[in-house]
Amino acid sequence: MPANSLFHRMAIASWIVLVLPLLACAQNSDAVSFTAYADAREVVQNSYLEVTFTLKNADGTNFSPPRFQDFKVLSGPSQGFQTTIVNGRMSKEITYSYRLQPQRKGTLTIGPASITVGGRTLQTQPLEIAVVEGASQPGNGSDEVYLKARLSPALDATRSVYLGQQLAVDYILYTRVDVQGLTAASESTYDGFFMREVHQYDNRVVREVVNGVQYVSRILKRVILYPQQTGPLTIDPLSIVAGVPLPGQRPSGFFSRPDMRRVPIASQPIRLNVKPLPLPQPAGFSNITGNFTLAAALARNTLTTDDALSLVLTFEGEGDLKRVQAPPLDFPADFEVYDPKVLEEDYIDVTAGSKGRKKFEYLLVPKKAGSYTLQPRVVVFNTDSMAYQTLTTVPLKVEIRQGNGEKKSGLIAGAPENQGLYPPRQTIRLATGGGGFFGTPVFWGLLLLPIIVTGSWLIYRQVQNSKPPVDPVLLQQQRARRAALARLQAAEKHRQAKESRAFYEEVERALLGYVSDKRQIDRANLTKANVLAQLQELGASDTETNQFMGLLRTCEMALYAGKDNADAMEATYTQAAAWLAEMEEATR
Structure with a gap:
């Protein structure tokens, strides 16, 4: 084969290996979006902020920024490009960043930016920035860095939650200096809560004004809590030690490190009142608390009285999955129902918090033929509306035909023999053919092969040892x-x-x-x-x-x-x- 032909084929093979996974990932990519983000909602006059316009999962042309009225553009646009593949899903981002300085006090508006994608024009939402006058004396240095534990605005105002209600706690670091080292000292044991630590959240730097002083803040840690008992509960402080450079130092070289002072800081404790669910509770309440959706699916909708029917019930949303147990469902009397089992229980961390999904499988055996409609209903307590709610799935049509009386045990995978689903066989018949691997000639050959090889090797060694030594x-x-x-x-x-x-x-x-x-x-x-x-x-x-x-x-x-x-x-x-x-x- 000519060398150039071989090289050509290798190049094509390499292209296929590299490009096909990307094409597969591209099919699983997220939706196209064009958004605007400012690292501050409130800034001090004569300070600055950064605004980033992000195009996700598309290639755009003709980017047009806003007019930036009432702002001075200090730098920009700085363009960035990023591609990531997570769990087979590819996403890419194109960013345009500007550094702006407000020119007056008050509420200023950054208008929409636009870009062309596939022949259509996308626009961002406008942003509002509050510009305030800074404090005349920013403080004596004791507030240059501090830590705050923050709840959602609604919970922070009331400090009251229901039993089992999901709440997120963010530990946020505020600083006016360059913090170069953080060491954890102690953390709450979260007594009375079931706790999950979240690893995916928005930890971008945000500029905030606190008491007229400009700070840079970012989330250090996020936990999701589910109260497990009623009454007053306390979330103890998170304590850390921050490394802050000593003032008045100048770098002596590229690899030099400034002298640091260790500053211990801690968040304030959070005291909550956990309330029991309101009374009276409706009939059929499932003891499930949270903001969930309900879905049901059948393995098939046409079967006989000799078959078993599998119905999968899925809860998805915000709430404590440990407290979500398989609810009793109201099935027609013509079905024999067996104890449900858990198929899946997963939490999914998202930028705004955490969601969960739990699936149950119900096994049903029809007693007689006919047409049936299954529509599971579950009563839950919705923590968003603070009221009881009945979740209902779409109707599921099932057609049952008369069988021949022979139960097909293979339809229920993993069902225990003492479940009583099918009557035991009265006789045992030995299979005359196709009885499996054990006892076949191949089985005995593989079993005896190591013995034969070992014996042959021992005999060969014995024969060789019995021969007189060969003079080299x-x-x-x-x-x-x-x-x-x-x-x-x-x-x-x-x-x-x-x-x-x-x-x-x-x-x-x-x-x-x-x-x-x-x-x-x-x-x-x-x-x-x-x-x-x-x-x-x-x-x-x-x-x-x-x-x-x-x-x-x-x-x-x-x-x-x-x-x-x-x-x-x-x-x-x-x-x-x-x-x-x-x-x-x-x-x-």
Whole structure:
């Protein structure tokens, strides 16, 4: 195959490997959006803020910023691009950032920005920024960094929740200095709560004005709490130690670090009043508290009286999933209902908080044929409306046909034998074919294979150990003939190719190598002066010795005198092969 064709195919294969996963991820990408974000809703006059316009999951053209009336543009636009793939879902962002300085006090408006995507124009929502006058004296330094535990605005105002109601607590760091190190000291044990720590939240820096002083804030930690008992409960402070540079320092080098002072800070405790659910409770209340949606699904809607029906009930929303138990459902009397089981229980962290999903499976066995409508209803306490609510699914139509009386036990996966769903068999029949893997020839072959291999290896070792040890010297002498013949075969190829120099080199190596291997002498130590003595030690006759020396002189003359006669090469090859055969006969 030509090299360029191979390279072309490899390039195509590499393109497929790289691009197909991205195309698959692109199909799972989120919706297109164009939004505006300001890192401050309130700033001090003569301060600044940053505004970012973000286009998600699309490529845009003709970006047009707002007029920024009443603002001075300090820098921008700074454009950024980011692509992420999480759990097979790809998202990408294009950002346009500006740094703005307000020119007057009051409530200022940043108008919408626009961009063109796929032939249509997208616009952001306008932003309102409150510009206030700063404090004349920003403080004595004791408030340069502090920590605050914050609830949602509604809960922060009342400090009152219901039993099982979900609440989020954000621990926010406020600072006017460059904090370069944070160390956790202690945290609440959250007595009386079920606690979940959230790892996905918006931890971007936000500029806030507190008592006329401009701060930079960001969320350090977020927890989700579910009250498990009524009455007064307290969330103890979170304590940390912050590293703050000493004032008046100048960097002495690129790698230098300023001297730090350790500042212990702690949030204020949060005291809550946990109320029981209001009375009277409606009939059929499920003891589920939260803001949930309800959905139901059937594995199939057409079956016989010999089949079992699987109905999956799904709760999804905000609330304590541990308190969500399978509610009793009102099924028609023509169905035999078995205890439900939990299929799934997962929490999903989102930017605004946390959501959960829990699924239950109900197994139903129809007693007679007919058409039925299943519509589960569950009564819950909704923590948003602070009222009881009946959740209802869409109607599910089921058509039951008369069966033949033979229950199909395989329809209920994992059902215990003592569940009483189907009557036990009165007889046991042994399968005559296709009875599985055990007992088959393949089974016995695989079972005996390790034993056979181990036994064969032990027998081989025993036989080898019983043999007399091989003398390595004798072994090398026996290999001398094979090595010499191999070199002569190489010489013959050179002769046929009329390569005289290579031919005589191989003949010389064959002769000297033979004596060297037979006598266990290194080739470098074999000279003309001692080769005669080595031949006598091998038992060579005077004729054989003279033939050997004559062959060496022929090779020497050919290598140094340029002898390349074809007949001479053939005669040399014949003489060398004959001498080798005679020596093997003499040394036996």
